[in-house]
Amino acid sequence: MIAYALTLLLALAAGPLAAQEQPSAAAPAQPPAGATLLDTIKQAAAKAERLLPEAQEVLAAAQQKLARPDIDAAALDALRVELDALRQKLLEERKQLAEQMARVQAQLAVLGEAPKDGAAEPPDIAAQRQALEAVSSRLKAVDGKLGLMVVEADQLTAQAAARLRAQFFSDIFAPARSVLNPLLWREGLETLPLLGQRLVVLLNGWQRNDTMGGTRLTAVAALFVGAFVLLVLLWRRWRWPMEHSAALTDMHRLWRAIKVALLALLLMLALLVLVSVIMRGFGLPSPRIAALFDALATAAMFTVVVAAMARGIFRPRAAHMRLVNIDDAGARRAYRTAALIAFLAGADIVAGALSEILFLPVAFTVAWGAAFVLAQAALILRLVFVVRKATPLEDEGQATRRFFFIFARYLVHPVLLVVLAAVLALLPGYIALGHFIITQLIVTAVLVAALYLVHHLADELVRAALNARTVTGRFLRQGLLLQERTVSRLGVAFSTIVDIAIVLVGIPLVLLQWAVNWTDLRIWAQQVFFGFKVGNITIEPAAILLAIGVLIAGIVLARLLVMWLDRRVLARTEMDSGIRHSITAVARYAGFVAAFLVALSVAGFNLTSLAIFGGALGIGIGFGLQTIVNNFVSGLILLAERPIKVGDWIRTSGGEGVVRKIKVRSTEIETFDRCSVIIPNSALISEPVSNWYHASRMGRIRLTVGVSYDADPDEVRDILLACAKEHPRAVAYPEPYVLFTGFGDSSLDFELRVYIDDAGLLSSVASDLRFAIFRRLKEAGIEIPFPQRDVNVRQLPPELLDHVAKEADSGAE
Structure with a gap:
């Protein structure tokens, strides 16, 4: 595996240089200068025709390979890759032909239909029409052949995938002896001496081929021992946790858990690459030795990394760094169990490699697989019950401390069912099926745990980066003047993007463990991302995502332009705020419409077909969208005629208040009680609206004042006018005046009117x-009277008269 990785790195590094040295065969030939458009189209047709024999050869070879009954999984997978590459090449060629066909059809549309009834046509036009029709027929013929080859490639790919699935299920459902049969275990034990003998022969053969007198094997062994000692020393240094402090956050705990696994991974990679380089320096090992080394390297890496991750999660010696809510004893047992599961998984990798390298009997593979399934099932059950039965932590920081992997409690029963299925598969002798289930369960659990840690670490990093006390947080709030709500939304957006990325990475990794290979994923991704058909409609998610990105960029650009227009241009004109709002609103909507049209064009939507869309929209308006369209048109009328503006004080049937926003569909009014009222724009057009600020901001006050009949009306008038003129808000013109409105029951009534x-x-x-x-x-001694009434009592009850008389007598005495 390590040798393959080094070779792959060298190939990737040399790939661009080779690509620069060799001209691309797929690049279309450039037409000579002065060539006409028709010549270019003919060259494209000729290029497509040259592709037909090459594609036919690939398809014929694929058919011959699929006809072989002994073709293995690797050959089938390589065949699928070859067919998929051919399919992509054919589709790209068809796309180029479609572009050329569109050019031909455009020229024919300009020429119009050919004259009928024997009418004459200019010779040059007739020749041009004939040439275009000939090229059109040629393009259609080539495109049809390419389409047939695409269908054939898809069919052959489906056949190869079916053969792969059949082989896979045949392998995992291959029957063997039941685990209850003693012969299975006896035959497996009998292969152990053979394993030792052949392993000794393999190592002796490598030593005999060592021209340096055993120096190579000694050096590699010494290097392994030294590297192991270094690993132990570094591990002892890294495993010590941070000291308990109040500043320890969830981000630190998560990062330390991931950091330990990453450091172990990097150390193992460096160690294995170093060993591989030294082995190659002493001479290339035999293929069998290289395969054994790759198996040992993979097993060691898996074991060390998984054990390190388990230690970072359970932290048996540091409760304050622990990510799960279990006590110290439960954490120690859980960590040791998880490490033992990882060790057995690594041993299974080595055992599988030894079985192939040493050509061991099937009895060894069957016995080892059964023992492995039973051992791992017991360890998984132990891990589940240890975590479930462990006592929760009891410390002073538990109330504010966050624990992770809470979701695992909901997966206990599914995991137990999967383990039970793996064990039950051993009873009828389906050893390979049980081995597959238990192995993929372990690898899937490791992947899910790793992705879960990365997910929460990303959330914590985003939250920490957007904190007001960090450099990023201060820049967003002070440099970009973003509000707290906007910063919070940015955090949600970044976290969502990270989650989507984790899902897009995690789902393929999990699927790879369950009967799905990289070829399947690549084909699915290409078909989903670069286009698939639903009926006669081709959907291209790549173009849709690009259009969405263009739309978002267009909306952001439109907002920036409107902001510049409002703050840098309109703000200097001392224009009324309502007019400024109308101009900026129209500019904003125009920018949004332009961005939407550009996004449609980028997505491949033909704008000329908007007429069809407009017809369908007209039908929709007639049936159910007329209210929305009415409000939309009313909003445009409000922005154009401006009967009301932002900041106006208006009164409608829906409420009274100040206009805050005029949107496309509705207008927002804020009442004097700070309540927002949303009024449809059609109501502001069709119903009466009182607007105090329409013509000017001037207003009039009417105050009613009643004084005593003893007062001098002229003096009262002078006092009222003096009070009005002394107020700083009163205007000189129209000047205030007083009306003597009438003689009341108890007062002389006046009305003061002030502008x-x-x-x-x-x-x-x-x-x-x-x-x-x-x-x-x-101050003037003028009384403001209040209503007075005289009450006449005609008759009182006798009891009340006696009571009044007694009160009067007692008062007289």
């Missing part, structure tokens, strides 16, 4: 005038 410069201050100015009028009338 002020801002109608929004009517209530406060009226209150100020009432205070001033009351104070001035009191």
